[in-house]
Amino acid sequence: MDIISRAEWGARPPESRSTVPWSKRTVFMGHYSAASATQTPRQIQDYHMRVRGWSDIGYNFLINSITGDLFEGRGWNVLGAHCEGHNTESIGVCIIGKDQAGKQDVSDAARRAFKWLYDEANDRKGKRLTLLGHRDRGNTTCPGNEIYAWLKAGLPLVGSTPAPQPKPPAAGRPAPGTPIAFPLPAGWYFGPASGPDYSVSGLHERYFQGRTDRAWLREWATQLSRRGWSIGKGQRWLGGAGNDGIYGSEYRALAEAFQRDQHLDVDGLIGKHTWDAAYRNPVR
Ligand SMILES: [Zn+2]
Structure with missing residues (x-):
């Protein structure tokens, strides 16, 4: 799966950054933006930098809840600003889009991207990271009920069976009855x-x-x-x-x-x- 780089989505450079080694990473944390799925990473970054006054977009990665596009935020080894007091150990991943009660907003493509990123993080760490939602560490409803329940269930990809393979042509049943030789002379x-x-x-x-x-x-x-x-x-x-x-x-x-x-x-x-x-x- 491709990660859309900061350069590709037109990120502003960070005002400052500090890195975190993999040895200190223990948590993979899910967030949502609780806003429109049409929000771009650049819009989120502008909000975080101009309104919140942070040095960069807060999340380590972002995923569009509809298309499943996966964006680099601060990346794997930069300290994030997504969960106060827990940014060192947590890689924060934001699903861009809202979560309404009783309605699924997060597409299969977005779930696949999230799961892929989690597996990738575990590979890089060489060990399984603890899967949490923001609400597990902060006074917030983030990442919404739908995503939170999915995280707690271990990221099952129910609707994600690969595109169905075209069925092989039916072999057909054998012809019924006993073959009868063509009764006319050759060529008739x-x-x-x-x-x-x-x-x-x-x-x-x-x-x-x-x-x-x-x-x-x-x-x-x-x-x-x-x-x-x-x-x-x-x-x-x-x-x-x-x-x-x-x-x-x-x-x-x-x-x-x-x-x-x-x-x-x-x-x-x-x-x-x-x-x-x-x-x-x-x-x-
Ligand atoms: Zn959050």
Whole structure:
């Protein structure tokens, strides 16, 4: 996570500063600004320096309660001015924004930033810092009930599961039924009666592998209904004439829809590929 440096947010230089070694740091303290989340670190710094008369912005770090932007205040090793009598041992972190009873103002991004900074502090210290709210050491409601309860709970990141991964494409169920080999000679297909000899329509009752073309075409459409397609008189597909085994515009529309579903070449003719897909391809 990036910390927005003083130079990046346009901080005024401090009027004075004194440093604190890590050995004296024992507390990580949460604050809030109890004002608008649109407040900038520079505005807070101006207030602290001009109105309060401090040497610099009071906090060691600041976090925007909405965006989660993390700003350097005085930084890790400079004595802060955020909790009277406890600035040496405490690293003070202000969540910029208000806290209204019963309403969550602190975004998941801001919570993640706070938690990240706390973990970072513990790493730098080489030991766990005590997590406190300002009210634990001062006569104040700071950091507000919402943040305080969250600190006391140990900074749980409930809403912070990483962005959901795109689901892998469904593998699909295996095709139902027993595969039936394409019954027409190689290169032939079920298609319109107006086509060439190898366009088998069902209209002339020709025999292939011991059954009529009409029976075979019905067989293929029946396999689609096993796959979940709504097929037959009054149904979504073949709704007019039903599954009568005579190739026409209804079978063409069904074949095209199935070919589209299976990412096959869409020509509306039922050749070996389209036939086999009904028996062998998984149902998506
Ligand atoms: Zn405070």
